[in-house]
Amino acid sequence: MRTQNIEKQDEYQELLKEVEENSPYRRLPSAKKKWMSVSEMGEMLGLKKTDRYWLVHKNYFETKVILGQMRVNIESFENWYDNQIKYHKITGEEPGTKLKEWSYSIPEIAEMLELTDGVVYDLIKKNNIEVVIVDYWKRVPKDAFQKWYDGQSRYRTKEDKKRDAEMEAATLTMPEMARQLGISRKQVYGILNGKKYKEFFEFVVIAERKRVTKESFQRFLDGQDEYHLDSANDYKELAMEENIALANYRRKKLTRTGDRSRNGNLNYLTPDEAAYLAGVSRSMVATWYAKEYFPVVKIGSQVRIKRKEFEEWLERRNAERGC
Template identity: 45%
Template sequence: MEEPKKRTSMSVREMGRLLGLGKTESYYLVKKNYFKVITVGTTMRVMIPSFEEWYANQSFYKKVDGPEPGSQLKLTSVSAEELGTLLGISEASAYDLIAKGHFERIEVLGKMRISNESFWKWYATQSIYRTLEDQAKDSEKMESTLRMPEIARMLGIHRNQVYDIVKRANLETIQIGRYKCVTKDSFYHWYESQSRYTLKPDAQTKGRSE
């Protein structure tokens, strides 16, 4: 038994119902030439493969009952909202970043997006902003380190003195995101080798187990 042939086109009305649109907006999309339309007799028909390609490359129109739009679009670009989610910041802060000209802008159906390529190029040049994934990794690394303000509080000294100690004692430091940190092992090794500085009582209760 032969399998039924797969449909290659649909009427403009079917396309409109698929997107939850009325007649006027359905024909508006047709006139914009977003996808291939053919005329059979006196009837216009929307070519399904072309329609699906358009659907995967935009995020404004959504099917009433179907997959989310923009599956291909999201592989190459992100919206301000998606940028905010990626970095764990508000959408307003994401717009501020975009306004500074860090990224290549792309307009899709009147909506502004930025290219993924330009985002990752920018991301590699700075350490202030971190993706949620990298923030999680940073948290794990932080557990084995101490930040300069932490050491200052632990010793009851000014932060500038901490930088001097780090330099003179050649303590092991690592960069985690925007922070320069001292490894706990090198700090406590230095601490036990000197007698000038004393840990504050609350810091002594934490010790190496931090």
């Protein structure tokens, strides 16, 4: 009996739904609201009556008198709200979303370039960068800023400064190159601009300064015998190195990496240095010390070979081979 009642109720609900859907008197969905009163607009922005009508009379958005009362077009108001930053809704909805899509404020540019607002204003004036006035404040269109930014290299964003630092680590300035070779800056420019060695060098510009890549500087060192690294730049242990070939190898490696820790010292060799002295590959040296032909010291992931024992072992090996 209960089951029959449930089935009848289901049939009734389906019939009622069908009648409602086909009835000419069914309720239509309400149309989207297009207009609001000045009071509603003022309450939305937290404005008093005088400020509400002052804003209306500035003609920032569309208004119309409907049935004797001033009304604000909602779509026009929202478009104005998205393109200004002075007024804020009490709901916390952020203003100026569209404005921020196509322009920067002066403080935003100052933060990007890590400058003061005053320096940014001077740059805008000096370089005739396009500006627009929004609510009495200057803003710079993003395309105008990018055009200026791409045309210079002195001022850099935080991200580009980080990339520049990586490039600087892989390059030399002309004064640095002069110190490396122990010659004057004038002689360096003669090398770089002369036909004899010009083909060796590659250049990059960082912060409006021309720099030589360390890789091309190394090619220059390896490809001629007229100029060499100045031993006056050596750190203490490198200056004491008696093996001239090893000392030059370490100087060149230091020039490439800028990291002294990648070199050995008077008592220990890196695997690369041992391979250089033995005239074999680094992997061969690794095979040798894995077989314990000579003692090594491991510091974390680094391997250092005891130099005295390695040289003695290498001398015996060469003698046995008749080298």
